[in-house]
Amino acid sequence: MTTGRLFIAFPARGMTCLILGILLAAPWKGHPEEAQQETPSLEARLQRLEKIVQTMEENQKRLDKIAEQMFLGNANKPTQAGPLPSPGTTQGNPAIVRRRKMPLPAAKDVSREFGGHRYRFVATPKNWSEAEAFAKQEGGHLAVITGKEEQAFMESLLREAAGGTIPPTWMGLLKKNDSDWEWVNGEPTSFLFWREGEPNNARGTQDRAHLGFLGDGRWNDNQGDSPMYFVIEFSDIQK
Ligand SMILES: [Ca+2]
Numbered sequence: 001m002t003t004g005r006l007f008i009a010f011p012a013r014g015m016t017c018l019i020l021g022i023l024l025a026a027p028w029k030g031h032p033e034e035a036q037q038e039t040p041s042l043e044a045r046l047q048r049l050e051k052i053v054q055t056m057e058e059n060q061k062r063l064d065k066i067a068e069q070m071f072l073g074n075a076n077k078p079t080q081a082g083p084l085p086s087p088g089t090t091q092g093n094p095a096i097v098r099r100r101k102m103p104l105p106a107a108k109d110v111s112r113e114f115g116g117h118r119y120r121f122v123a124t125p126k127n128w129s130e131a132e133a134f135a136k137q138e139g140g141h142l143a144v145i146t147g148k149e150e151q152a153f154m155e156s157l158l159r160e161a162a163g164g165t166i167p168p169t170w171m172g173l174l175k176k177n178d179s180d181w182e183w184v185n186g187e188p189t190s191f192l193f194w195r196e197g198e199p200n201n202a203r204g205t206q207d208r209a210h211l212g213f214l215g216d217g218r219w220n221d222n223q224g225d226s227p228m229y230f231v232i233e234f235s236d237i238q239k
Helices: 003-009 012-025 032-037 042-075 094-099 128-137 148-161
Strands: 110-114 117-126 169-175 181-183 208-213 216-222 228-234
Touching (some): 110 148, 117 148, 128 228, 148 208, 148 228
Parallel strands (some): 169 228
Antiparallel strands (some): 117 228, 169 181, 208 216
């Protein structure tokens, strides 16, 4: 299966809802004699539909897992590239993206202010540790998202940087232990915005979080060594 086909497969969730809607609205069809003798109750029909929904959700989770493993497989292919462009360049480099075999759309650096903080999208792919080290060197840290307004702002920043799509982008969330996550600046993790089925710790090695898996603004856990774009958050808006 190609990545392209997978991208087509994902809108299947909407199709699922449509099919279920039709099933709910449609009259029960069986033999006429059966219909006269025993029309299934609404409860029975609902139970049947619940079973169908459950099966489809399980299938969706399987598809998500396959997609993520394909994504990791691509991300971990060795690079043949020369040096990456220096940090802070104003334009992304699609040629670099191709050599790295990463499903990263071309992007540009974008800097915006929100809630008294400055956020800089850096269009130079780095692994999580390199990204956080670079953010500290610049006087900030990887972005910390503590509410839905900030999440919406981040999504708009990423779309602006990548021409309307949400690219894979590191933020400052990392695993604290087997079940808990923590922000790089120690803020509470009361707001979490995982994709359905995430964090799934695929391959048992996913201990960092990012936005933009398959274009989704919600979060995914991933291996920290995957090169991605990242967002630096500065408390100083002059940065
Ligand atoms: Ca994951």
